[in-house]
Amino acid sequence: MEIGSLGKIIAAHDLFIGFDQAFLDLVTGCAKNVRVEAGRYLFHEGDPADEIYLIREGRVALEISAPGRGSMVFQAAGPGEAIGLSWLVPPYRWNYDGRSTDLTRAISVDAACLRRKCEADHDLGFAVMQRFMPVIVERLHATRLQLLDVYGSHV
Amino acid sequence: MFDLRDPMVPAVARVIRSRHETADVWTLDLELVDAVWPGFSPGQFNMLSVFGVGEAPISFSGEPTDNAHIVHTVRAVGPVSKALCHLKVGDTVGVRGPFGNAWPMDHARGRDVIVVAGGLGLAPVRPVLYRLMADRRSHGRVTLLYGARNPGEILYRHEIEKWRTRLDIDVEVTVDHATADWRGHVGVVTKLIGRARFDPADAVAIVCGPEVMMRFAAKALADSGIPEKEIYLSMERNMKCGIGLCGHCQLGPLFICRDGPVFTQDRLRTLMATKEL
């Protein structure tokens, strides 16, 4: 695939809609297309978080497994969503397993590459942060709601 | 039905069918023994009595055009609801109702309708969905967003699967957490709102579920551009009479039973935001 069409895909992804073209080019320089069959793992707990996935099709479930309870899925990301927030903060390590539940097509962004570019160009860094912060806040809020276990009977 | 001159006295009904829906949820079909059921509007509720145990308000969850059966879905949580869930076919119950106001079915005609339900909150909106599907061409886009605790607690699962096959209604189901075999959405139901397709300037939202979930769903719907007066929520409070006389169901100036249970978000926002009101 040419870099041009990759750039267009990234530009059309929910996370980067309206993103400055020069910055988009920098992001695109770190990106590649990936395809993951249903049931395959994109990453495992403890692995280095060296990629960010911008999902185009399919769905990726984030799991934690506990002895005796099996794997518990606490979040699933679909088209237009991003997973891989661990790329932002040291020690850049995945805290969960990420498994494709359907055939998944995504843009994979090399985290180390993007970190380097953000470090070199703080304007890019700030713009990228502005895109990732809402996702982090939304996910934190959703986690709190899940913690409340609102549908439970609580008696 | 019951005698309006003595609205605290129930009519006797018999259980003609009991379905175990999920771990602690049952659906009862009732039939009045010696009276004619007048029917109900989606959103209304009955006061159901288990004799010798007590009485509780339960929403209608059946087909609104079916006057032969009174259908209620009940979760076994308190003494009365547990007793209701344990009733067998042939057992008798007391029925007072229908009480309360209704979902804005007429107002929804010609508009996009987005139904957001959480947990057992799917039960009071099932009559809405039946109505919308029976009269599908009178509405714009119809969307159901449903959140449950986990896949095992998804209510009316077979019906939801049937609705999903329809091309004229968008159905999205999400769970708070799942086992590895679940292939659907995982996450809070409010997350689905941003991805739903509707024209906020010409949409009606119908929201039913636990109060916390409704608070956040209403905010997300308002953020998506639907005016607060077009966001309808069904409230729940302790009720002993259902007719505005016992005082229990007050929420600030409102009697949930008499003025509701369905209210618009513009009336509820500050009331719901006040702790322990």
Place this chain on the structure above:
Amino acid sequence: MVAARMFDRFDEARIIGVAGLETMIGELGARGHAVVGPVRRDGAIVLEPIESVVDLPRGWVDEQTPGRYRLKRDGDSWFAPVVGPQSWKQFLHPPRQKLWTVRKSDAGATIEPEPLATEKYAFIGVRACEIAAIAVQDRVFMQGPYVDPNYAARRANAFIVAVNCSRAASTCFCPSMKTGPRATAGYDLALTELSGGDDARFLIEIGSAAGQSLVEALPTHPATKADIEAAAAIVAATEASISRTIDTGDLPELLKAEPDHPRWDDVAARCLNCANCTMACPTCFCTTVVDESALDGASASRSQRWDSCFTGDFSHVHGGAVRQTPKARYRQWMTHKLSTWHDQFAMSGCVGCGRCIVWCPVGIDITEEAAALRRAV
């Protein structure tokens, strides 16, 4: 016009003596009323069936302050003590009321509703604030989408003999609630005690056709202009003696706007959540229901009982109480009385009788709490 002439006749005040009062009690009984009036018992003025004027608390007065109530001998009035721990709601809206019984039958179950209430009361000595309280409960039970049929039946049968207050307790604040101390409507007959003792004279005003009919059966004579002026002066003096007030202007909005005012924490630290105020309040109307099964399992019944928003399970929904803290419960009670009642019933839920102040074990004073909430945070 007939109506206007009728009103003129009602407006015509007369004078009645102690013998006339005695006749009145007997005549009300003869007309099928259970006559209830103020009686001194257990150190308080309570409301009980009376047969004669000798049952009245002649020569006693009450001393009421926050958290305190005492009776003492003073003077020779027949109706000196003002409101006591009870109110007429215990008759019109009784604390316990059976609703129905269900019995096993061939059809599975058969419900037998309790027969409609047939009590026919005559209340002697109803104060202006209490007439206002009855009007409040009329509104709640009879003028909404659903009617409490038993309340409505008792209310339709009730005969009300008001007494205009010739003195006030320190806890009274009816003028600021615009309910007293003079009864202006809502009675069949209204008395003003012009003088006490054996030869006591009462100004009697007629408020209804039933009142007119009764007066015609009693020994009375027309009141003079001086009598009418004397009665007005007595009530005016009573009103002038009342210093406790609530500033009701914008209070409904203020209470709603201040759910987090620190004063709520302050009052919650004192409030015992004992529910006395709600039991003593003549307008508090909340009820719960209690189901009971017969031991043989062949029948069960449901009763309605007074309930209070101060109890933990009042606001219980699955999972727990909506109002978990004493603060939230006191706030609910007071905000309901003085604010949201207006939204619900287009009137105040407080009539200024002062019972909640007197019968609060720790002397919480609704007028003081309202004033404190007005102060800047």
